[in-house]
Amino acid sequence: MARTKYKNKNFGSNLLLISQRILRHGKxxxxxxxxxxxxxxxxxxxxxxxxxxxxxxxxxxxPSVKIQTRRIGGSVYPIPIELDSNRGISRGIRWILISAKKRPGNTFDKNLANELIDASKKIGNAFHKKEEVHKIANTNASFVRKYKKSKKSKS
Structure with a gap:
């Protein structure tokens, strides 16, 4: 007998991603x-x-970019790399959940609700994480060309 996948029609695709990230030990x-x-x-x-x-x-x-460190000429540089939308969404969800877990007091569901409300108002820890990553990417945008040149010369 084949298994049928459990799918709740009340959940959207992003809510399914969030519940999968909350999921621990198959519960x-x-x-x-x-x-x-x-x-x-x-x-x-x-x-x-x-x-x-x-x-x-x-x-x-x-986020639209991620930061990867590369060693070029004996120095380590943070290099911004573009993310596709699916990867960016999963990274944003992960940041929201991590920020909710780090909040003091209350239960996880209240902390998650507060973090989602704060992120929607652009004031939560997850939003500040995104801003930090984009700021690092903007300051190190010049290293992208160096990274591409050194990558081509190795091939």
């Missing part, structure tokens, strides 16, 4: 419950649709 129901509680907290705090808040938070924390 999918617990992950869904945490996410449902945090969506209810968002609803009660903002009096707005929690799906819009989550989408806005993910858009605000999605």
């Amino acid at each position: 999918k129901k617990l992950a869904h419950r945490i996410l449902q509680k945090s969506l209810a907290n968002i609803q009660s705090q903002t009096k707005q649709d929690p799906m819009l808040i989550v989408e806005k938070a993910i858009c605000n924390t999605t």
